Amino acid sequence: MATSKAFAYLESRKNLAASACGLVGVVLTFTGVAGPYWPVVVAGLYGAGALIAPPERPTPPDFPDPSAQLDEVRGDFEKLRGYLADIELSVTAAARLRELTELLTALLDRGWVAELLTHDPEGVHVLSRIVRRDLPEAVDSFVRTRWWTRMTPGTESPELHLERQLGLLKKDAERLAASLHEVEARRQETHTRYLEDRGGTL
DSSP: OHHHHHHHHHTSHHHHHHHHHHHHHHHHHHTTSSGGGHHHHHHHHHHHHHHHSOOOOOOOOOOOOHHHHHHHHHHHHHHHHHHHTTOOOOHHHHHHHHHHHHHHHHHTOSSHHHHHHTTOHHHHHHHHHIIIIIHHHHHHHHHHHHHHHHHSTTSOOHHHHHHHHHHHHHHHHHHHHHHHHHHHHHHHHHHHHHHHHHHHTO
């Protein structure tokens, strides 16, 4: 541990700057400028170099690549679709679930949407939250509640709750799709202005 710290200091900016200043002191010694006080001059210049050296820049954290995160979400979405295929739903709930899964499929496509999402960590988070938590929890809660409703009829239909939840999740996905569309539209406008400006300089 101590050895690694010693090597780290030898390679640090502080030591490099201090050594450069100390080398100037050695040169002054050989040229006779430092005189008999050369050790003090060399040590002083070394210390001054250490003080004026720029601070060490900490290494930025290595966050996961957004494209790799998207691949993981795609894999989890495929597992989720297999789970959803075994759930018995009402006609309305099945239709809403189909609309949501089709929208999620489009958002997780590997085309230009994926390219936009690699620059939108919040969008990746929204997709991950829907696929990994919100949608499976909504369906699982429906399955468990429906079982109790069959045991105690007369309570509020769990299908209605599921339909509302699926509608809310679809709105989340639609908001994400709209924001990505805006980004793409701005990119197109920027490229148009660039071409117009370039044409005016010819």
